[in-house]
Amino acid sequence: MGLLVDGEWVDRWYDTAASAGRFVRSEAQFRNWITPDGRPGPSGEGGFVAQPGRYHLYVSLACPWAHRTLIFRALKGLEAIIGVSVVNPHMAGNGWSFAPAPGVIADPVGQARHLYEVYLRAQPGYSGRVTVPVLWDLERDTIVSNESAEIIRMLNSAFDDVGARPGDYAPAALLAQIDAINSHVYDTINNGVYKAGFATEQQVYEHEVAALFDALDALEARLSEQRYLLGERITEADWRLFTTLVRFDAVYYGHFKCNLRRLSDYPQLWGHTRELYQWPGVAATVDLDHIKTHYYRSHPTINPNGIVPAGPVLDFDAPHGRGHPVALD
Ligand SMILES: N[C@@H](CCC(=O)N[C@@H](CS)C(=O)NCC(=O)O)C(=O)O
Structure with a gap:
């Protein structure tokens, strides 16, 4: 490092x-x-x-x-x-x-x-x-x-x-909304887990964890009303959330001490994560061995012995229960 x-x-x-x-x-x-x-x-x-x-x-x-x-x-x-x-x-x-x-x-x-x-x-x-x-x-x-x-x-x-495949995940009409939610999700969730995990003062850690779970609670409520973060159409904002959530129970919950709740305790967020995981071509981009090995072995100030935990057991292939994929333009 x-x-x-x-x-x-x-x-x-x-x-x-x-x-x-x-x-x-x-x-x-x-x-x-x-x-x-x-x-x-x-x-x-x-x-x-x-x-x-x-x-x-x-x-x-x-x-x-x-x-x-x-x-x-x-x-x-x-x-x-x-x-x-x-x-x-x-x-x-x-x-x-x-x-x-x-x-x-x-x-x-x-x-x-x-x-x-x-x-x-x-x-x-x-x-x-x-x-x-x-x-x-x-x-x-x-x-x-x-x-x-x-x-x-x-x-x-x-x-x-x-030669790219059609599909617009950041359509002009939604751009302002995408940018706004991205900025909130970046601050509280994507970077929020790092701010909690790398904090070196107790009150800083507690503040960041509280903000992280407030944000997750709010997104859970949002996803109980609608299929994706911005409604019925999948956008870049969903994909940006996904890369943090797919790592959550395997590394952020334990290694970064983001442990008020597991992702799998949130029915909507966990279903959303499984849906995106099951999207064509996406599962092949997720490598939990690299993910766990990286975090647990590369941060000696947090995990000095570099032991990589065996669990948790996660089934990203379980039915996600969030309906049929929505067509893109
Ligand atoms: N702003 C960058 C951040 C990328 C980033 O921080 N990557 C981490 C890995 S998750 C890294 O390479 N860190 C090495 C370091 O900070 O020395 C982006 O989103 O592309």
Whole structure:
């Protein structure tokens, strides 16, 4: 675990002392957008045209942020259009690596041994965290983006004219609502579990856990009224919630001490999670071995012996009871 400082790797844990025991996630630094014609997107520079075979995605199967991008690659049928590499689930002193293990897919671009080498290839003097996901441009030999929220927006539509499967998970008419609920779910749930789990002060932990479960309680009520977060149509907001919920009972409940209730104690949220898990192509993106191995082995300040628990037993294939899939435009 560490980061790059002026192009040099430094092995260092998160500095919560600088923020009164709170975990503060740093902003992603590569913020360009792939667009159908190469015009610039909402941030960064232009020149990243959507073309089959031009881009490569580096992910961890353990990471909920990287998982979003793998899900969108699957939903949009981009497997043959965008290649993928998978890091080893154990994030050790040198950060993410490609050390061989079941499920790891090596780096075909520069044969990197560690993910930080991919960042250095793009920017030799890079300073900052070395995170997954990373979207790489093989033509310009650089990183397009390392911000999952923006990568899934690109995958949602940029490749639609060059072979992507139809389906719009962020339709213009719902965008403002999607952005609003995403921001709330990010703060209280997606990042909320991390803020609870990485807190190093008791009252900070208690505050974050209370906010997390308040948010889950409210979503449980919402999903008892409607099929998906924004009504009867599945959207990006559901997928962003899913990657946290699918990990909840296996890691956040125990490892991050988010244990007021289990996900499986919430009939609607648990049904919603099973429905999304059973969506075509999605189960193949969920790897509970990588998920559990990563969290329980990579955070020695939280779990010093690195023992990975055997349970819990979870049946994501059980009937979800939430009706028939709703057609997309
Ligand atoms: N803003 C980023 C956050 C990604 C992120 O924090 N990924 C974690 C894994 S779950 C990571 O790679 N952490 C390594 C580190 O912080 O050193 C995104 O959503 O793409």
